[in-house]
Amino acid sequence: MTGDGKGTRPGSGHAPDAYGNTFGAVYDDWYPLEFAHGAEAVEALARYAGRAEALELGVGTGRIAIPLARRGVRVHGVDISPVMLERLRAKPGGHLVRTVLADMADPGACDLGRRFPLVYSVFNSLFCIPAQGRQAASLTVAARHLAPGGRLVVDHQMPADVAPGISVRHFHATDDQIRFSLVDCDPVTQVMKRRTVAVTDDGVTSYSSVIRYVWPAELDLMAAAAGLVLTARRADWAGTPMRPGSPGCVSVYRHRTHEGDPAG
Ligand SMILES: C[S@@+](CC[C@H](N)C(=O)[O-])C[C@H]1O[C@@H](n2cnc3c(N)ncnc32)[C@H](O)[C@@H]1O
Known part of the structure; x- marks a missing residue:
């Protein structure tokens, strides 16, 4: 039996929404909020958002977005997978997140028509776009949705x-x-x-x-191409300094042209 129901083999040509189609049914069982310090991510993102508005790129089933919305942040979530978004909407609190079905790697199509003080992409969502050019394009999408003084937070495992x-x-x-x-x-x-x-x-x-997978230095280059500069980098949501061997990476960027941003 295959989880994707299509008999696909690794590398046999995955559609952009393949991740959600494949893992949607098991995602919340396999990856509860506690997995990979999700609750700490919510705490940290709530501090960044400051009860304002936030946009999650690759929102999935709302693992992070729903608890963040419960903290008073008005969360908008983009995902390419109808399966994941359907699960989000069916969950308690799902109605608190405004969902948008879109490809976050397509700057021509992913335009919410507004800007946010916080844009974030967490739990390796960037890695789920398995082509470098499209990963870079998702940074462009993120940058275009940043309000003046806003921050982009990207969280991923270290390869x-x-x-x-x-x-x-x-x-x-x-x-x-x-x-x-x-x-x-x-x-x-x-x-x-x-x-x-x-x-x-x-x-x-x-x-x-x-x-x-993406290395932090490559992420910085993609961000620079999108007009963003790094303001902080930590190994985890608790703020542990980044060291060789750190298992994770949380990077914070701001727009190069936005004046008066506080660092970090
Ligand atoms: C590993 S899951 C993370 C979900 C959520 N951020 C979390 O913390 O549980 C990655 C998500 O990114 C979505 N995704 C992958 N490629 C995408 C794309 N090109 N545009 C929008 N979403 C995408 C997948 O459908 C999936 O829901």
Whole structure:
């Protein structure tokens, strides 16, 4: 059985909305708010937003957006996947998030017609756009939606295990499920083709996905091309300084041409 229901193989040509179609049904079970310090992300983003308005690019099922909206922030969320957005809207508090079905990597199509003091993209949403040019275009979309003095916050894992070839990783075991991923890494393109296998009493389900990892220095170049400058970089939402070996990266950018921005 395949999770995407299309019998796709890693790298066999994924549509831009493939991630949501593939993982929509299991996303909230696999990635609750507690996963990857989501609650800390909400706290930090709430501080940045200051009860104003925020735009999440790659909002998914609202894992971060809904609790942020409950904190009084008026959150708008863009996602390319109707499956993910449908799940968001069906959740308690889903009505608090204004959703937009759009491709955040298409500056011609993703235009909400307004600007926000906070734009954010978290939990590796950038990596879910598996082509460098489109990743850079999503930074352009983010920059265009930033209000004067506003900040863009981008959160992603630091790339790890990027040796060429296939490896087995992401082991996860609970009482009712064992999961792991076969990952085929191409360090030249920075593309990882992944086949995630979930074993339960009901059988074995396989989910294919393709991501492209980005290094912080590359992210800064993409941001610079979009007119943005880095104002802060930390290893996590708690503000741990970035060091070699840090597992995560939270970067804060502002628009180069916006005057009078406080740093950080
Ligand atoms: C790893 S999930 C993260 C979701 C959410 N930010 C969270 O913290 O749970 C990545 C999300 O990005 C969305 N996505 C991928 N490519 C996209 C694109 N080109 N435009 C808009 N959303 C996209 C996927 O559909 C998915 O919902």
